[in-house]
Amino acid sequence: MRLRFHTYDVFTSIRYAGNPLAVVSDADDLDQSRMQALAREFNLSETVFLQKPVDPRHTARVRIFTPKVELPFAGHPTIGTACHLAALAEESAPGGSGVSIVTLEETIGPVRAAVRREEEGALFAEFDAPRLPERLDLDVSTNRLAAALGLPPDAIGYAGHRVAAWSAGVPFLFVPLAGRQALREARLAPGALPELVGTDRPIGAYLFCLGEGGGGAEFDVRMLAPDKGVPEDPATGGAAAAFAGLVAAADRPIDGLHRVLIRQGEDMGRPSRILVELDMRGGALSRVRIGGHVVAVSEGMIEA
Secondary structure (H helix, E strand, C coil): CEEEEEEEEECCCCCCCCEEEEEECCCCCCCHHHHHHHHHHHCCCEEEEEECCCCCCCCEEEEEECCCCEECCCHHHHHHHHHHHHHHHHHHCCCCCCEEEEEEEECCEEEEEEEEECCCCCEEEEEECCCCCEEECCCCCHHHHHHHHCCCHHHECECCECCEEEECCCEEEEEEECCHHHHHHCCCCCCHHHHHHCCCCCCCEEEEEECCCCCCCEEEEEEEEHHHCEEEECCCHHHHHHHHHHHHHHHCCCCEEEEEEEEECHHHCCCEEEEEEEEEECCEEEEEEEEEEEEEEEEEEEEC
16 A cells, blocks of 8 residues: 655745654544554654544644654644645645634644744644643652753753643643753653653653743753654653643733744754643633644655
8 A cells, every 4th residue: 555645844934944844634544553654664753644534623633653652642743734725725726815724623622723824925824732731740850850860950941940840731841941052962762761751651751941041032952762763852742741831830921912932943953833822711721722834845655
């Protein structure tokens, strides 16, 4: 069986930057083990398999795999797949409004995304996180974590930000660092995170520091998940959704809309830009929206 695939760079408007994504079409006849094998073959942070939706009102069913595990939800596959499906719809019915609404059936539940083509031709998608972030009950030794990252203990934490686990569908360990140098120098060996938190806990370590000149609204980040087949991820939308909960809890923004820019992938040579919108109501986080650009890279056929 031969299936068509497309690849995209996500969270960037420049080809060969951002986070690569493979989207495999017409995957209804593939079982989980075969999808996992194909994801290992693509060897990208995530590979998406498109199937017919269970609800005919939705656009597609989506299965998301890293090279080692299936995920219930992830941000860059959601953004990339939404743009892929919107581009196909645009080709079949040119001359539309320029904005497409796509509903993806992910394991976490339906995710609705809006896609628009900007004046210069780039595609931009945004979606509301299907689940509000929640803090997880997890206590991690700062000294042991610092040793696992190859950093001194005083490099961890700043201005009210402390190590914490959060999830918006997929759990991550969030590690605030004192500055850009510590972020650049951090390393995480395979097996180090499971030894700290257990094998069924956070999928990766999300390291972050305050961006220079951003006034608290820009962050530089890295996401390391070597035990899930992702030594380092160029852009992690699912973690960005969970990060919104951490920002709301630690920085306590006033009611209203707040926009945060996340820069990721810089130290990998694949710079990414993730836009996060927090909607604060009554002193609590009521909505999280994730947005980013997508660039088409390749298409072809793969033997499944």
